[in-house]
Amino acid sequence: MTDLAGTLLAICRRLGDANAQPLAVHQGHNGTVVLRTATGTGEVIVKLHRGHERHRQEVHAYRHWTPALRGRTPRLIASTENPPAIVITALPGRPLAEACLSPQREVEAHRQAGELLRQLHAAGPSRTQPDMTTWLVERGEYWLALGRAIIPANRQAEIRAHLTALSDLGPIPAVPCHLDYMPRNLLAEPSGQVAVIDFEHARYDLAARDLVRLATRTWPSRPDLEHAFLVGYGPLSALDRQIIEHCSHLDALTRDVQGAQV
Template sequence: MSSWDHPGLSPGQRAHLEDMYPGAALEADHSWPFGITVLEFVHRGQHLLLKASASSHHLEREYRAHTRWLGPLTGDVPELVHYDATAGVLVKTFLPGRIVLGTPQEHDAGSFRQAGALLARLHRGTAPRTAQHYEESMAAKTRAWLGRASGLVPDDQLSLVATWLDSFEPRPVDLVPTHGDYQPRNWLVRPDGRLAVIDFGRAELRPWYSDLVRMDHHDFVRRADLRTAFMAGYGQEPVPAGLEGGPPAPGRRLDELMQSLGTIVWSRDMGDAAFEEHGRSMLTRVLNHL
């Protein structure tokens, strides 16, 4: 029997992996419940991690991040080893350690300070690019999520979002490389106590504050000191040219609305009730601050 006889792999993926990594020893299955097969394996003494998916979007973004943006994080992120878009497989080095989520480090201000410093290296490692129409695009995506949220969100909240979007005035915004899901479930505490960052399948050019939305509506809600520690590691918040007092609030609120509505709709589609409720809490909190 081949090492790659795994139910989460297609026949084509199995053949490709058998050709690339014959005789590999599978160590652990870290597969996601929503369509990404993740396998830890050893091949010729090298400890590696496979991601395989029938849909290439997640893998393409991870590949792009590794080849364009992660240089400033060298040593604190896995290294890309192999990618084949046709086969739908991506292989990178395996970093030893424990996911921060569910460990004492999830509640430790020192961990959040480290995470802030790591994120600053990602955001500031590439010169920002000013996008004239980014917020227009995000407003259109938010309207699309809003349409799909009918029946999942109270009508009065849907109406509030629609009214806010009608009054929203897009502005140019600076974009930087972002992780896309920056929170303790994607931080790894290594044996020496240092943090590493994993899973760049949602990496994209976005405004810097997009990477804070998940924490703003979870970790920082329960512990304000964690935000203080995080920002101490991150450093001063960027200020767009010609503006004072931080990034424009409307653009930041737009990001929060888009992410909260997207969380609700995606979670319902995936059958993830707990994450759907998290999206509802996010949306309520955002609407209370409009």
């Protein structure tokens, strides 16, 4: 067992079952590591966050928002600030990104995914303060500064034009969001149900921003999945479409800069 796995096992034994036994270590994206562990009450996941902000966001989501999804997410068992880690229930199934589903089941899975996201967006009251469009423009400028050496000048100008257009749409109410709503974070359970995992990015944001990665990475080649998702989620307004268009440039920017930093 690696030192990191040993740390995660120690956390599980301290917070939950003193006799917990390790099953498998999973390397998550962006440096997150999780340990699947067997306990006397079933299998659990121990997740070590790479920072306190991600930890606070995920704990808050599990305590306040995921109950609205009625058992279709892991359940928070325990958390610790030092180190920033959580223990959650382990769910059966495989991520949609890896699951071998029939075309009919895949379509149904994306319909359920849309329904679950609609429920998450309604899990807390909407807010108009702070103005998220202004905040996103500031974040865009932050990432542009980080990527100045790798982003061509004409591309920087294009991104700024979209950030300005986004700002002109505001203020727009913000709602509870997942912000990494992708097939890798959607589980296809053996029962046929879909579950949502990985809430470390969850916070108040623009609802349509939760659709950016699906709209740019999944739907272009699978319009059938877009249709199924929107059957569950509901139709998109013209404003939603504009937000997706403008925020897709911010998403691509952060992806490019993070990729260059690896």
